[in-house]
Amino acid sequence: MDKAAFHTLSCGLFIVTAVDKEGRKVGCVANTLLQVTSKPAQAIIALNKQNVTEQVIEETGVFGVSVLDQDCTLETIGTFGFHSSYETDKFADRTYELDVNGMPYLLDGVASRFSLKVKEKIDAGTHVIFVGEVVDAEKLSTTEPLTYSYYHSVMKGKTPPKASSYIEGEDAESSAAEAEVEDSGKAYGWRCKLCGYIVRDYPDGLPEDFRCPMCGAPASMFERIEL
Numbered sequence: 676m677d678k679a680a681f682h683t684l685s686c687g688l689f690i691v692t693a694v695d696k697e698g699r700k701v702g703c704v705a706n707t708l709l710q711v712t713s714k715p716a717q718a719i720i721a722l723n724k725q726n727v728t729e730q731v732i733e734e735t736g737v738f739g740v741s742v743l744d745q746d747c748t749l750e751t752i753g754t755f756g757f758h759s760s761y762e763t764d765k766f767a768d769r770t771y772e773l774d775v776n777g778m779p780y781l782l783d784g785v786a787s788r789f790s791l792k793v794k795e796k797i798d799a800g801t802h803v804i805f806v807g808e809v810v811d812a813e814k815l816s817t818t819e820p821l822t823y824s825y826y827h828s829v830m831k832g833k834t835p836p837k838a839s840s841y842i843e844g845e846d847a848e849s850s851a852a853e854a855e856v857e858d859s860g861k862a863y864g865w866r867c868k869l870c871g872y873i874v875r876d877y878p879d880g881l882p883e884d885f886r887c888p889m890c891g892a893p894a895s896m897f898e899r900i901e902l
């Protein structure tokens with residue numbers, strides 16, 4: 676099977692949010708929101724069963740979606756896409772408001788937001804597909820919505836391992852290939868052990884306060900690699 680075919684599928688990038696029964700706000704990145712009907716307005720989304728957000732939506736039956744636009748930062752995607760809501764309060768440094776269902780939605784780098792109620796769910800193996808009725812929606816910016824293609828090619832973003840579109844080993848391979856082309860002699864760089872991001876600017880060591888531009892991991896999470 677030619678896995679490159681999957682890259683020809685167009686999709687956006689979304690932050691899916693939920694609130695558990697203790698009132699804790701959780702969220703994750705998804706690229707699978709799709710409108711399926713307009714009367715009533717319904718959309719589907721697939722989420723990995725290992726995501727806290729998926730588990731919370733199963734419990735509560737409501738969720739929110741923030742549609743990212745081209746002004747959103749890699750750090751936002753890193754926080755929601757490469758960390759677990761069990762370990763991180765993903766909303767701690769964000770500007771957000773609550774929707775009609777009490778679900779948080781982000782205000783910065785967001786094109787629009789949707790509030791949904793789960794009508795049905797479908798087991799898809801590693802993922803669960805939620806069919807949601809849209810109970811509220813709002814356009815928030817005039818900036819172009821972020822597409823997955825823009826995220827990869829312009830923002831140089833990586834695919835979180837729990838994403839529907841994750842292809843095992845693919846991002847590591849492409850980073851290695853890029854490094855080979857750029858450095859024919861021996862050169863060293865740093866690789867984030869959390870998200871795979873490669874830094875080339877500090878061959879002698881990362882500054883102590885360095886944070887991964889993609890996922891926010893500290894300097895201690897980087898390993899030295901030969902480029």
Ligand code: FE
Pocket residue numbers: 867868869870871872887888889890891892
């Ligand atoms: Fe990282």
